[in-house]
Amino acid sequence: MPRPPGHGPGFEVRRQKIIDIAASLFAQQGYAATSINDLGRAVGLAKGALYYYIGSKENLLVEIQSRVMGPLLSRARQIADLDMDPLLRLRLLSESLLTIIFRRLDHIWVYEHDYRSLSGDELKTLLAQRSDFEQLISDLLSQAMEQGMFRTMSPRLATLQFLNLHNHTYQWVKPDGQWDAQFLSHEYCATLFRGFGAPDHALPKVEKQAQEFKRDRPGLPLDPEAEWEATAG
Amino acid sequence: MPRPPGHGPGFEVRRQKIIDIAASLFAQQGYAATSINDLGRAVGLAKGALYYYIGSKENLLVEIQSRVMGPLLSRARQIADLDMDPLLRLRLLSESLLTIIFRRLDHIWVYEHDYRSLSGDELKTLLAQRSDFEQLISDLLSQAMEQGMFRTMSPRLATLQFLNLHNHTYQWVKPDGQWDAQFLSHEYCATLFRGFGAPDHALPKVEKQAQEFKRDRPGLPLDPEAEWEATAG
Amino acid sequence: MPRPPGHGPGFEVRRQKIIDIAASLFAQQGYAATSINDLGRAVGLAKGALYYYIGSKENLLVEIQSRVMGPLLSRARQIADLDMDPLLRLRLLSESLLTIIFRRLDHIWVYEHDYRSLSGDELKTLLAQRSDFEQLISDLLSQAMEQGMFRTMSPRLATLQFLNLHNHTYQWVKPDGQWDAQFLSHEYCATLFRGFGAPDHALPKVEKQAQEFKRDRPGLPLDPEAEWEATAG
Amino acid sequence: MPRPPGHGPGFEVRRQKIIDIAASLFAQQGYAATSINDLGRAVGLAKGALYYYIGSKENLLVEIQSRVMGPLLSRARQIADLDMDPLLRLRLLSESLLTIIFRRLDHIWVYEHDYRSLSGDELKTLLAQRSDFEQLISDLLSQAMEQGMFRTMSPRLATLQFLNLHNHTYQWVKPDGQWDAQFLSHEYCATLFRGFGAPDHALPKVEKQAQEFKRDRPGLPLDPEAEWEATAG
DNA sequence: CATGAATGAGGTTTCATTCAT
DNA sequence: TATGAATGAAACCTCATTCAT
DSSP states (O other), X not given: OOOOSOOOTHHHHHHHHHHHHHHHHHHHHOTTTOOHHXXXXXXXXXXXXXXXXXXXXXXXXXXXXXXXXXXXXXXHHHHHTSSSOHHHHHHHHHHHHHHHHHHTHHHHHHHHHSGGGSOHHHHHHHHXXXXXXXXXXXXXXXXXXXXXXXXOOOHHHHHHHHHHHHHGGGGTOOTTSSOOHHHXXXXXXXXXXXXXXXXXXXXHHHHHHHHHHHHHOTTSOSOTTSOOOOOOO | OOOOSOOOTTHHHHHHHHHHHHHHHXXXXXTTTOOHHHHHHHHTOOHHHHHHHHSXXXXXXXXXXXXXXXHHHHHHHHHHTSSSOHHHHHHHHHHHHHXXXXXXXXXXXXXXXXXXXXXXXXXXXXXXXXXXXXXXXXHHHHHHHHTTSSOOOOHXXXXXXXXXXXXGGGGTOOTTSXXXXXXXXXXXXXXXXXXXXXXXXXXXXXXXXXXXXXXXXXXXXXXXXXXXXXXXX | OOOOSOOOTHHHHHHHHHHHHHHHHHHHHOTTTOOHHHHHHHHTOOHHHHHHHHSOHHHHHHHHHHHHHHHHHHHHHHHHTSSSOHHHHHHHHHHHHHHHHHHTHHHHHHHHXXXXXXXXXXXXXXXXXXXXXXXXXXXXXXXXHHTTSSOOOOHHHHHXXXXXXXXXXXXXXXXXXXXXXXXXXXXXXXXXXXXXXXOOSHHHHHHHHHHHHHHHXXXXXXXXXXXXXXXXX | OOOOSOOOTTHHHHHHHHHHHHHHHHHHHOTTTOOHHHHHHHXXXXXXXXXXXXXXXXXXXXXXXXXXXXXXXXXXXXHHHSSSOHHHHHHHHHHHHHHHHHHTHXXXXXXXXXXXXXXXXXXXXXXXXXXXXXXXXXXXXXXXXHTTSSOXXXXXXXXXXXXXXXXXXXXXXXXXXXXXXXXXXXXXXXHHHHHHSSOOSHHHHHHHHHHHHHHHOTTSOSOTTSOOOOOOO
């Protein structure tokens, strides 16, 4: 993000601080619901000075997004390139992802919630980055399947489960809470690696029961919006 | 939602249609970015008439949210009350949840994205409903642990994993795609039930490797934002 | 300019009135110096209602411009197509042009002064219209030369003289003053038609004198910015 | 233009250069649409330093205007005072005027377009200068009439024609084009001097035809905005 | 039931100008 | 001399909402 030439030494520092505060406000109230006035008040700067630093409101979104996605993608590529067990690399990647979620929770909120507010080009860049990240996961999962560590399954679906489990974390996690990134990574990977591992005997039974239930109890459809007719007894 | 007294027979029908269209627009463009004019154009009604049906813009949000949460919570309670295996009930609850995600994808988008736009009271109601739903899951997971089907673990963390896996689905799912709610439920539960099951021997190894990696390779920190110092060899 | 469907009968009337007032304000203070608030005050409408009618500030410019150029060009084409003496057609065209300058003086001011504020596409349209109009003049002048009514001269330069003489009129004309469009047209054409007619003997003399003056009086250069060295006597 | 006391030797030089660049920018984009930032960028100076030289934005307008009007008026007075044929003096004055239009086209653009942005006092000065210049022309034309070189006509109207023809030139002239100031002056004066000269026989005919046309063809009114009723045949 | 017209607050952004350094 | 930082007014425009008809 090369700024026009001629900025004093403190410029970039203050600029970063403003982006931080913006991320915090956007995370709390949403991008659309946060006005430049709100930001100015929080920063302690009049509107004019604010624009001196930020360029535009949408540009803040771009900065926030790239501050999250740039480092993450870069580190993720390094990890994926390691000459190691795919499972280990997945585990490391998982912790890396969770680490940035913990550290930059505000940014992640914005990133996950308001990326639709980006205009065409910026949105395209963002989606490409997301896609690159997903591909790294997908490749590792495929390798794990090929090496027999996971049962054979749709790599796409496995990827999506991995991402669901990690990416939704921002919705409830508390950076200063009882769990840290390492612990969550450990737990998530334990679930996923076991879950993706060789089939055991418990599963088929439940699945069969579920089929029977649906057959035998048409009066209690799983569709929450289906009409309800009690079979009571 | 105070509705003016004395409505014709078509009132409710048309009202529901409007809410549907609103959900669709909000899902596409976001609640804040959708104007009442947009909605009027999509519905084919001038603003005045629109307000006759909707009351206010925020009220639409309330309607959309309750249309999702009402049936879901009601059905979830019925399922949780069944006299059956906790695993089976979890499996049924999973499919129920995914079914409504598939069916009401637009509503879910709005529900997940824009609930922050609700004002105090409505927000409180919504959060209470979310909490109730989570409690149902949590109780079933605890029962499964007590009955030895799952290893002992934090019920809260298990719940959050269950919710992460399911709730993030709306981000990418395509209702007319290759997978349906039943299939996804099957897959998710396969992962979770295996993952939450008795510990196998594969896991500890990965975890130990991860610890060693972090010890031996300080030059490649998992923190994506940490400074990078190559240990080259 | 078809407006979005669904406007009452009074809409267009009021819209035209607003454009009129806008033209008047723009003519007095300039387009850039006239704010939408100014316009609102003059019209007696709040900003919101104003935008209901005008679409955007720039759109006002487009309307004003086309209100002048549309009728003028259309009528000019009819006149140019008449089966008559080129001189007569030039005379009629002159009066037509001056008539609209008198009638729509405000619009002309805006049209002549602020067309640079138009954005790309609109500007292109405007310039094309101007060019079309100039071409009509140019063709008639060429015909007059071919028929021996005018001495042979650059048609382009003749056209520009015609336009200079007419178009600059808006700068000082007073619609309710002592002269009307017909009179001015008569006078302008008298000047131009005589001036473009066969060469007489008075001219060369002046021109020769001017050359001699410049040769003999280097101390009084015609360039107003040249250094001055008095030759005083 | 209060200049802070004590300026280095380069001050005035740099100041003039800045005014030049300002004139160029104002001519291209208009005074209102050119920001001090634009100017700073073009000059290569930050805003603070710029204000050290220019005083204020409006002051630039004053400088630009006086740079054109000062020398022109001074030279015009000298020419008008010459003991010579009024026609010759008009011809010299014409060339003088066109010379500065060619040389200072940017300034002229600004002068003609944005003088309305001047505040009260400055505007009054400018208008007085304009008026003085016009008076010089008017006097010469009157003399030419008295001496029988021109037919008797309204001196005011003759002046306005002279000014129209010359002053509108800035709208299309290209300083490096095929024509120079001397040539244009020659052509303009040829037109005007012939046009203002003794009546010839071509004119009355056209004028009579025009009257007949308007009488006989009410269906083709010269007013471009008049309703059109074809008289077809 | 339905409409088009009107409002007024608030949104983002620009800009001439000032001033400490 | 020159700079970068700061201000505050004002610009254009949008929008949820109301209301007479």
